[in-house]
Amino acid sequence: MSTDAPMAQSPFDPETSRIERVLCFTAHPDDIDFGAAGTVAAWTRAGVQVSYCIMTDGDAGGFDPAQREEIVRLRTAEQQRAAALVGVTEIHYLHQRDGYLEPSHEVMRDVVRLIRQLRPDVVLSMHPERNWNRIQKSHPDHLAVGEAVTRAVYPALENPFAYPELAAAGLAAYKLRWLWLFAGPEERENHFVDVTDHVGSKLAAIHIHTSQHPDVAAMDRTVRGLMLEVGERAGLPAGRSAEAFHVVAVNGPGTIAGF
Numbered sequence: 001m002s003t004d005a006p007m008a009q010s011p012f013d014p015e016t017s018r019i020e021r022v023l024c025f026t027a028h029p030d031d032i033d034f035g036a037a038g039t040v041a042a043w044t045r046a047g048v049q050v051s052y053c054i055m056t057d058g059d060a061g062g063f064d065p066a067q068r069e070e071i072v073r074l075r076t077a078e079q080q081r082a083a084a085l086v087g088v089t090e091i092h093y094l095h096q097r098d099g100y101l102e103p104s105h106e107v108m109r110d111v112v113r114l115i116r117q118l119r120p121d122v123v124l125s126m127h128p129e130r131n132w133n134r135i136q137k138s139h140p141d142h143l144a145v146g147e148a149v150t151r152a153v154y155p156a157l158e159n160p161f162a163y164p165e166l167a168a169a170g171l172a173a174y175k176l177r178w179l180w181l182f183a184g185p186e187e188r189e190n191h192f193v194d195v196t197d198h199v200g201s202k203l204a205a206i207h208i209h210t211s212q213h214p215d216v217a218a219m220d221r222t223v224r225g226l227m228l229e230v231g232e233r234a235g236l237p238a239g240r241s242a243e244a245f246h247v248v249a250v251n252g253p254g255t256i257a258g259f
């Protein structure tokens, strides 16, 4: 770990922060598997209930021109099988068009609706800020997910007068405790999860997305290498693998509305 840039302290303390329910927002089928499937596997193994919400159907993905017609059906089925490998069965889709995602009020209202329905302890989302070192992480749809979710969790989620049709439908305002963001800039990372025991499950989940990988062996090597690099950045012993997050305490003991 580099010594000239001290790591921001994670506000998240696993000893005192009970997590029972997590809701994950991503742009495309396979985003969660690349970014956080090891952490998801660790959560579900510990009895945490994890649900996914994927904002597009991934209809612009894949490589085979012959697959265009069936790509959505294919990717939905892939995501369902990949999720099951890390203990997740509940997957929601917002059916936004792949490549066109914006943090619109339509998307934010759908995000608020789902969080109010599930009332998770942690919302996990892609990061709204661009990673300049690995720009492929920062597909515009990924940034749009991060922006939509971050705007939604404060203030609309906790304001009963925001998107009032939701409160009218019986979905009460909800204060979120934790927002975990992934695939952001490295300088934002402040929390690492040791996923060494779940590398196999994560790779197996990634492998399911066969429609997205032209070279499975290279992808496998790259993902393993990146997880080891993150383990090193986290200060773990050599050979350990980790996933990195920017954890934001949205509401805590010291939170005052409006400040």
Ligand SMILES: [Zn+2]
Binding pocket: 027, 028, 031, 139, 142
């Ligand atoms: Zn993506």
